[in-house]
Each structure stands twice: as structure tokens, then as C-alpha cells.
Amino acid sequence: MxxxxxxxxxxxxxxxxxxxxxxxxxxxxxxxxxxxxxxxxxxxxxxxxxxxxxxxxxxxxxxxxxxxxxxxxxxxxxxxxxxxxxxxxxxxxxxxxxxxxxxxxxxxxxxxxxxxxxxxxxxxxxxxxxxxxxxxxxxxxxxxxxxxxxxxxxxxxxxxxxxxxxxxxxxxxxxxxxxxxxxxxxxxxxxxxxxxxxxxxxxxxxxxGSHYKIVPAEPEKFQKVKKKATQFIKNDAVTISLGKFGTATNVKFVNKEKMLPVWNYSFGDHEHAFRISGEMIKEKHDTKVHTCKPCSIMCGHKGTFNGKESPVPEYETLTLLGSNLGVFDTNAISRFNDICNKAGMDTISAGGTLGWVMEAVEKGLVSPDLFVSSKNSKPNELSANENSSDDLDKTQSGTRKYSLMFGSINGIEEALESIAKGEGFGKEMGLGSRALSHKYGGKGFAIQVKGLEMAGYDPRGSYGQGLAYSVANRGACHLSAFLVSFEVLLGLLKPDTARSKPEFVKFVEDLTCSVNALQTCQFTMYAYTLQPMLTKYTPKFILKNMMLWLPEVAMTLFDFSIYPDLFSSITGIKMSSKEFLKSGERIHVLERYMNTREGIRGRDDVLPDRMLMETIVRDKKRRIVPLKEMLAKYYKLRGYNEDGIPIDKLLKKLKIPSQPSYSV
Ligand code: SF4
Known part of the structure; x- marks a missing residue:
């Protein structure tokens, strides 16, 4: 071969x-x-x-x-x-x-x-x-x-x-x-x-490992590309900020734009949000790097929480297990994080599910009597916290009661532990918010798409992100196409309009798929697309206008050639930026096609009712996501039929066989 x-x-x-x-x-x-x-x-x-x-x-x-x-x-x-x-x-x-x-x-x-x-x-x-x-x-x-x-x-x-x-x-x-x-x-x-x-x-x-030596096909070219890549990362404001403050650096701007999940995405900001910001955490918890290896951006950090060294919770954890539940106490969020990390649970889905549960209790859909854990199980055995269970009601019946309500840290550790152990109502919570809402009602405030709980950016402040959540292949994922970066963080695309969003969602989805095929961190996308001369020196007002009015032309101003250069120098296979993007499109469409074989259709490309019908409390702009008008255009651009299924012509164009081989 x-x-x-x-x-x-x-x-x-x-x-x-x-x-x-x-x-x-x-x-x-x-x-x-x-x-x-x-x-x-x-x-x-x-x-x-x-x-x-x-x-x-x-x-x-x-x-x-x-x-x-x-x-x-x-x-x-x-x-x-x-x-x-x-x-x-x-x-x-x-x-x-x-x-x-x-x-x-x-x-x-x-x-x-x-x-x-x-x-x-x-x-x-x-x-x-x-x-x-x-x-x-x-x-x-x-x-x-x-x-x-x-x-x-x-x-x-x-x-x-x-x-x-x-x-x-x-x-x-x-x-x-x-x-x-x-x-x-x-x-x-x-x-x-x-x-x-x-x-x-x-x-x-x-x-x-240590048996196979990884040797680039073109070592000199590889060293040159690597040097350029390192330089881009060193010079880029976003990657610098990630290195300094971790992903929690996003808290400030997200709160300012009223996109912070607070009380199960009812509010978009909070007066105490600064407490969970990267800047405050750095100051209060004496943070140091604690990263994936090797890494040049270094967004992963550890710090001192509850008197011991622990990983600094990521932005998603700080929001989903923090602000979303009305909690702004970083020591408490660190304990929740430790429980999830040790038990092996996704903090985003855990927080999204608890957000639904708290609201369901408030609305009378779920009885607080369900919150019991067995007396025999050691409280907090998965956590290092020794002082948090003082409010537990130790009953005579062999069970321990806990409570769950917005704004209180009480009961959250017990709930997380009961989920991990599959104990009592924890077993049901371990099925996620979609399953809970199907059983108890409250689908409109189950903040998930296709069963996956939404990441910590409210799409009512970033319409492109709304479209991206609705069509992301794995559910309400922010990493399929992080439009928040263009719409809010970098201020390049007007956030509260549907214009140009289908084009940019598709573009970023395809690029992200290719980057994930290389397996380098997605955060490199900031430095690698913004630092090349063409992008960097195009005046911002020109870039902004082009992105809004001529999206297809504007995309040509984003020079991401460093990725195909990395690929080529390592493998020796020539690859242009166009081919690289095409591979991303192929990967994205194959994933979608596989999902349609599992029954996914246009009806599943939705957002929770909350994002489509309710405005964020205190949001003077009274924004809701205009999903319908973006979706139709997106399907057309993608080459899907009106029910969201990739058509044969598209599969052929991308050389995706419509029938896989089951012979392997
Ligand atoms: S590889 Fe990416 S996610 Fe991991 S520490 Fe580095 S910047 Fe952060």
C-alpha cells in the first residue's frame, strides 16, 4: 500500500x-x-x-x-x-x-x-x-x-x-x-x-507508545510553518487572553451582552457575574497553567480552591454549574467541578439538567420530595468538600433529603453525587433534560437541542449561534461553529440580524471540521485566521461590511492556509485551502447523513421555545432568534432538501458513498 x-x-x-x-x-x-x-x-x-x-x-x-x-x-x-x-x-x-x-x-x-x-x-x-x-x-x-x-x-x-x-x-x-x-x-x-x-x-x-517515530515528510517546511504558527499565537489578542485568564475570560463580554445563562437561561446577566470572571479567579485563586500537552495557548489552569489545588473550572462549568443555577461562589463551583471530574460527568449537561430541575420544582412539575439520597452512601464521597452538607435533613427512614433551588448552593453536591451513583431521582436526572421534560413536562425550558444540553452562550444575543446550535450535528454544541466569536467577541458580524448567518455558519462548520480532522486545538482558529496579513490588515470597517453584505467574498479574506500547510508538510500530500475546506464540508455532511439514517430530520433542527418565544429578562432589545428564516437558506447552501436531508447530488459531489461497507 x-x-x-x-x-x-x-x-x-x-x-x-x-x-x-x-x-x-x-x-x-x-x-x-x-x-x-x-x-x-x-x-x-x-x-x-x-x-x-x-x-x-x-x-x-x-x-x-x-x-x-x-x-x-x-x-x-x-x-x-x-x-x-x-x-x-x-x-x-x-x-x-x-x-x-x-x-x-x-x-x-x-x-x-x-x-x-x-x-x-x-x-x-x-x-x-x-x-x-x-x-x-x-x-x-x-x-x-x-x-x-x-x-x-x-x-x-x-x-x-x-x-x-x-x-x-x-x-x-x-x-x-x-x-x-x-x-x-x-x-x-x-x-x-x-x-x-x-x-x-x-x-x-x-x-x-514510544515505538513509532512521528517524522514530518517535509521537515524544513514543517519547522517554518510551526514557527509562523507559534508567532501568530504569541501576537493574537484572543489567544493571549485565553492564556492569561483561561476560558473564563469570556464571562465579562458575555455578561455585558446579556448572553450569560442565569436561572436556566431566564436572565442574561447578573450583578455578581464578575465573581466568576477569569480576571477575578486569577486574582483570588492564585492560578497557574495546567494544560493539555503540548500547548502554546495554555488556556487550562489550576488554582487554590477550598484550601487545596484544583483545576480552575472552565467557562462552561462556571456558567452551567454556576450562573445558570444562580451560583457565583467559585469555591462551590470548584467543588461541583471536582465531583463531576472524579465521577466522570460532563459539567455542561449536568448543569443544564439541574437548571431544568430547579425550574421544574419552581413550576410544580417535579416534587422536591424526590430529592433524597441513601443514608448509607457517604455524603460527598466523590468530593473533597467536608463542610457542605450541613443543611441535609437526616431522616429516620434511611434516606437523606436535600433541596434544589436557584441561587442556593445547597443540595447541588448531593444531586451530582446521586446522578453519578444512579441513586433515587439521580438516576432520572442522569438521563438528561430532554428525557426529564418528556416525562414531567416543561419541554419549552429544557435547554437542549437533539438531546444535548446547550453550551453557556444564550443565542438570543447571537443569532448566528442560534442557527449553529440548531443544526450542529451533535446537538446544542458551541464548538461546531462558534459564531459568538464573529458576532460578539470580535464584533465583526452584527449579532441581531439573520443576514449572512447561514453563510458563516456553514463556513465555520466546514473549517472547524477540518481543524478537528487535524486534531489541533480549535482555539488556534483565532490566531491562525486573524493574524495572517490579509485578514489583519484589511480595515475592520471594510471586513465588517463585506461580511454583512457580501459574505462569500468576505470569506476569501480569511487566510487559513496555515492549516493545509501543516497538513502538507507533515504528510507530503499537497493540499490547497480550498481542498482543506472541502474536506471539512465532506466530514460535516457525512456526519449529517449518518444522523439522518438515525431519523434526524428538519423538525429536529430547532431551539428550545425559550430562545424562540421568550425574551431575556431585562433585555431592552427584546431579542428572540429568527431561526426559520435562517434555516431555509442554510439548507439550500448546504445542498440539503427542505427536510434537511443531504441530497444524492451533494453526496456524489463530495464523493461520499451513499451505502457504506459493512464488510469490515
Ligand atoms: S490545547 Fe487548547 S484546550 Fe488544551 S490547554 Fe491548550 S488552548 Fe486550552
Missing amino acids: EEIKGFSNKIIEINLTDKSWSVSEASIEDRKMFLGGKGLGMKLLYDRLKPGVDPLGEDNILIIMPGVVTGTGAPCSGRFEAISKSPLTGIIATASCGGPFGIQLKTAGYGGLVIRGKSKDKCVVWFDHNTVEFRDATDLWGLDTVETQERVLNSSKTESKKEATLAIGPAGENLVRFANISSGHRFLGRGGLGAVMGSKNLKAVVAK
Whole structure:
């Protein structure tokens, strides 16, 4: 087979049912068309996963993919992707992570890992370049993500310690639909991929690398591109701010624009928002870097919370488990964060679900009597907090009562723990806000799309983001196309108009898919598109007007050629910016096509009623998202029919086979 440099084309396929394994090769054609990471992983899944399988059943498949950039030493090159069918949404889920597993997988000599089947017993899978071992995990079951990874790595039989893990905590074991997978201190966060591992009785996977040397095909060109990329990051105001204050740097502008989720997205700002801002956290909690590795932007931080060192909660955690619940106490949010991290749960879905529960209690849809946890379970055993349960009502009946209401930290830790343990009403909360609203009512204020809870940017302040949430393939995801950056952060696109939004949502979706196929951090998109001369020196008023009135022309002013240059210098395959963007389009449309095979239609490209019918409290502009007029145009641009299905002509144009191969 023709060889491409910079990565191995071998895919390791592990079957947990019969404890077998094999090595296949991705076709060179697929490599060229889908690049790697999310793209090639999507194609591998398309070729292997029959539509309609139970996400928690034996037939679901979990795919882990490094990208072309992973492990090369380029800025922010420590990332990898997971692709599977989500137990939360019932459609395709993808997630990216900056933990150490991706580099070890790649240097073990594999360009991808496919996990199939279901183990009869609880197990851990170990592999290196030429062996796979299935070890018993009975002793690890019940441990949190930190202990699991420590125990697994300490039991290593080798001296080199060149190993990295994927691991789940109790939430994954208990099939919480928004359980995540940890790798080091970073996470494959969204869509419940931890429950997919749990359903397969797979507690952890260990990859031992250092066998395969990643050598760029054109070393000199690669060094030049890398230098330029590093310079762009050093000079860019957004990446500088992310490095200084973390993702919480966004709190200030989001609050100012009334887009901060407060009380389940009823309000868009709060007088205490500054308390959860990156600037305040830096000052109060003595923060230091604590990043994915390697990273040149360094948005990940740790600091002193509750008297000990803990990761600084990300913007999404500060908002969804903070302002959204009416909580602005950073020590409390850090405890919620620690519980979720140790249990292995997505903080966005956890916070979105608790927001729905608090409102449902207020509206009388859910009885507060449901909030009980078993007396036998140690309170806060997943958290380091010793002082937070003083308000628990210890009943005689063997249960402990807790309360949940906006503006109070009380009960939140107990609720999170009961979700992770699948205990009492926690088991229902672990199904997510969509499932709860179907059972109890309150669909209009279940802030989710396609079952995935919305990220912490209220789209009523950023209409393009509203469209992006509604059509994002994995649900209400801000990372599919982060239009907030153009509309609010950079002030390049008028936020409260439908004009030009379909064009830019499509453009950013396609570009983001290609970036995720390379597996370099999405935050590089600021520096890599804004710092090149063409973009930087185009006067802002010209850029703004072009973006509003001539979007297709304006897109040509964004020079993102550094990405295809990285790809070409690593692989030796020539690639233009146009081809790079086309690959992104192909990946996005394939994912959409796979979702339509799972039943997704135009009716699912919606927003919660709250965003379409209610205005934000205190918003003088009285904005609601004009979704309908943006959607029709978006479908047309995409080449979907009026029901949101990619038409044959589009599939042919993008060389996506309308029938996958199930023979692999
Ligand atoms: S910028 Fe942040 S998310 Fe991106 S690779 Fe670095 S630490 Fe990870």
C-alpha cells in the first residue's frame, strides 16, 4: 500500500466480546478525503456501524483517533478525538480531548483505535505496538477517574512509564447518559461516551507508545510553518487572553451582552457575574497553567480552591454549574467541578439538567420530595468538600433529603453525587433534560437541542449561534461553529440580524471540521485566521461590511492556509485551502447523513421555545432568534432538501458513498 508520512495508517481493532484483536489499514483515498482525527474516524464509523443500534448495546462502536498534527510538536498538538453513537442523543457523538492518550496511541504505531463488542467481565485493555492484553478490572470498578488512572498506571509492568489511559468513573459505570471519558486531567466531554465504555464493561484502556517515530515528510517546511504558527499565537489578542485568564475570560463580554445563562437561561446577566470572571479567579485563586500537552495557548489552569489545588473550572462549568443555577461562589463551583471530574460527568449537561430541575420544582412539575439520597452512601464521597452538607435533613427512614433551588448552593453536591451513583431521582436526572421534560413536562425550558444540553452562550444575543446550535450535528454544541466569536467577541458580524448567518455558519462548520480532522486545538482558529496579513490588515470597517453584505467574498479574506500547510508538510500530500475546506464540508455532511439514517430530520433542527418565544429578562432589545428564516437558506447552501436531508447530488459531489461497507 502507498505510504503517507507523519503517521501510521494502521488501525487497531479490538473486540471485547471474544477478546480478539486485529490490525486493518485505512485506505489512502479515505486518508486524503477525510484527513484523520474526527474526519477519518467518522468514515471508519460509517463503514462499521449499522443505523439503529442501541448506543448502550454490544453493537455500538467507540473509535479513538489521533490527528495528522497530534504528536508532531506543532502548537497545541496533544489532541485526539472520539466518535461513537451517543446514549444521550441517539445520534453520532464526537468529542475532542487534550489528554495524553492520543500521542501514546499514535506513537504505538496506530492511526486509530476501534473498540467493538462487550466484555463479559469488567476489564481493562492494555496495548502497545504488537500486543493486546485484557486484564480484570473488578478491583477498579467503583473507583473515580483519578484513582482509576493512578492504580492502572502504577500496575504497569514496564519501567518506561510511556503509557497513557482512557478511564471512566462511577458515572460511566452507572450509564449516566452524559458520562465522559478522562485522559489524564482532560476529558472527552460531551454526548455520554463514558456510558458507552461502561456499557461494554470497559473501565480503562491503556496505550503504550514510544515505538513509532512521528517524522514530518517535509521537515524544513514543517519547522517554518510551526514557527509562523507559534508567532501568530504569541501576537493574537484572543489567544493571549485565553492564556492569561483561561476560558473564563469570556464571562465579562458575555455578561455585558446579556448572553450569560442565569436561572436556566431566564436572565442574561447578573450583578455578581464578575465573581466568576477569569480576571477575578486569577486574582483570588492564585492560578497557574495546567494544560493539555503540548500547548502554546495554555488556556487550562489550576488554582487554590477550598484550601487545596484544583483545576480552575472552565467557562462552561462556571456558567452551567454556576450562573445558570444562580451560583457565583467559585469555591462551590470548584467543588461541583471536582465531583463531576472524579465521577466522570460532563459539567455542561449536568448543569443544564439541574437548571431544568430547579425550574421544574419552581413550576410544580417535579416534587422536591424526590430529592433524597441513601443514608448509607457517604455524603460527598466523590468530593473533597467536608463542610457542605450541613443543611441535609437526616431522616429516620434511611434516606437523606436535600433541596434544589436557584441561587442556593445547597443540595447541588448531593444531586451530582446521586446522578453519578444512579441513586433515587439521580438516576432520572442522569438521563438528561430532554428525557426529564418528556416525562414531567416543561419541554419549552429544557435547554437542549437533539438531546444535548446547550453550551453557556444564550443565542438570543447571537443569532448566528442560534442557527449553529440548531443544526450542529451533535446537538446544542458551541464548538461546531462558534459564531459568538464573529458576532460578539470580535464584533465583526452584527449579532441581531439573520443576514449572512447561514453563510458563516456553514463556513465555520466546514473549517472547524477540518481543524478537528487535524486534531489541533480549535482555539488556534483565532490566531491562525486573524493574524495572517490579509485578514489583519484589511480595515475592520471594510471586513465588517463585506461580511454583512457580501459574505462569500468576505470569506476569501480569511487566510487559513496555515492549516493545509501543516497538513502538507507533515504528510507530503499537497493540499490547497480550498481542498482543506472541502474536506471539512465532506466530514460535516457525512456526519449529517449518518444522523439522518438515525431519523434526524428538519423538525429536529430547532431551539428550545425559550430562545424562540421568550425574551431575556431585562433585555431592552427584546431579542428572540429568527431561526426559520435562517434555516431555509442554510439548507439550500448546504445542498440539503427542505427536510434537511443531504441530497444524492451533494453526496456524489463530495464523493461520499451513499451505502457504506459493512464488510469490515
Ligand atoms: S488552548 Fe486550552 S484546550 Fe487548547 S490545547 Fe491548550 S490547554 Fe488544551
